[in-house]
Amino acid sequence: MPEHDETAPVLDLASRLTDDHHQSLKLWLRMLSCTMRIESEIRGRLRTTFGITLPRFDLMAQLERFPEGLRMGELSKRMMVTGGNVTGITDQLEQEKLVVRVPDPKDGRAYSVKLTAAGRRTFATIAVVHEQWIAELLQDMSSADKAQLIDLLSQMKRHLNASVPK
Numbered sequence: 001m002p003e004h005d006e007t008a009p010v011l012d013l014a015s016r017l018t019d020d021h022h023q024s025l026k027l028w029l030r031m032l033s034c035t036m037r038i039e040s041e042i043r044g045r046l047r048t049t050f051g052i053t054l055p056r057f058d059l060m061a062q063l064e065r066f067p068e069g070l071r072m073g074e075l076s077k078r079m080m081v082t083g084g085n086v087t088g089i090t091d092q093l094e095q096e097k098l099v100v101r102v103p104d105p106k107d108g109r110a111y112s113v114k115l116t117a118a119g120r121r122t123f124a125t126i127a128v129v130h131e132q133w134i135a136e137l138l139q140d141m142s143s144a145d146k147a148q149l150i151d152l153l154s155q156m157k158r159h160l161n162a163s164v165p166k
Helices: 022-049 054-065 070-081 082-095 117-137 143-163
Strands: 099-104 108-115
Touching: 022 054, 022 082, 022 117, 054 070, 054 082, 054 099, 054 108, 070 082, 070 108, 082 099, 108 117
Parallel strands: none
Antiparallel strands: 099 108
16 A cells, blocks of 8 residues: 655645635635545444444434434434435334334324434444544644634524525
C-alpha cells in the first residue's frame, strides 16, 4: 500500500473551487466536505467495530432521546429519510430485539417505536465509543476554535430557520 503523502492536495468537494467562486459557495462546500469525511469514517468504524450501519445507529440515537417512543413519521422527519427507510431499519432492529413497536396511546391506529432494554444497553455501548471517535477526529482543533465554530454554525442555523420557507 503506498504511503500517504501529507503534502498532496485532498481531492473533495471543496478542491474544485477557485478564487472566482462566491464565498458562500466555498463555505457550503467546505462544510459539506468536512461532514462527508467525518461521516464516511464513522460509517466504516461502526460497520467494522459493531456490525451496525450509521442509519441504524441514528435511529437508535433518536429513540434514546425519546424513551416514550416516536411514531414512524416523526422518526422519518428527525432522521431526514423516507418512511420506507425508517420502516426497513425498524424491521431489522425489531428482529434483533433492539426495538419494539407499541400502540400509540394518543392514536390506537398508530404505533410508536421504543428501544428495548437490550437496545438501550447496545446503544449505550456504541454511543460511548462513537463519542470517542468524534473526539479523536476533531482532536487537532482547539477548544476555543470548536466553541467559536459552534457559535457561528448556531447563528447560521438560526438565520436559515428564519429565512427558509418550511
